[in-house]
Amino acid sequence: MSNYSLITGLYLYPTPAGAYYAVSSTADDKPRRFLRRLLQQSKTPALNDENLLFLMGCKETEAAFELLHHCQKIGWVQGLVTAKESPEGALEDILPCYLKTISERGRVLLADDEGFYLALSGFTHEVAEELSVLSAEISTLHLRRSGLLMANMGLGSHAWAVVNATGKSQVGFWPVFIGKNRFVITVLGTPHFNQPEFVSLAWALSIRYAT
DSSP: OOSOOOOTTOEEEEOHHHHHHHHSOOOOOHHHHHHHHHTTSSBOOBOSHHHHHHHHTOSOHHHHHHHHHHHHHHTOEEEESSOOBOOOSOHHHHHHHHHGGGBTTSOEEEEETTSOEEEEESOOHHHHHHHHHHHHHHHHHHHHHHIIIIIITOOOOOOEEEEOTTSOEEEEEEEEEETTEEEEEEEESSBOTTSHHHHHHHHHHHHHHOO
């Protein structure tokens, strides 16, 4: 007998922390697979047994309930009272609006792993080009040295930063993994990934590149 019951009338939606967990690593686990599939839906799915089993790839309702409880307890998923549609519009039009909210200075850009930027906020074209190339070079360096950083030293983060004397990030490079694609978000100053717009950013990219 299940110890869990679903609240009816809600729609599943990742929290900013859940969206970050979903896209911040290539590591594969059940919560990450659930969150990634959730971000690939064209609208927020209703909270019911059928949708949970599909999103989680489970055959047993009890296992799906336990995974949902785990994600809810950690703060990776939330229930909305009103359904939401996936972000609409061309990426070059909608991404800058999302990007500018995730930095205290509003200076952010999103680049691919080849060093070309897809969208920016607050940077000039010339600076954006140079930072995009730098982010690709850092990604290559990280991949080359990931054995040391992750296996030997236990450092799970893929992000790099230029820091000041107090250790505070001046400019950070944060990888985003969508499907088979790797992007890098470059943030001047302190990042604010705990904003609702970060979920919209991850959702828009997932719809475009992971479905």
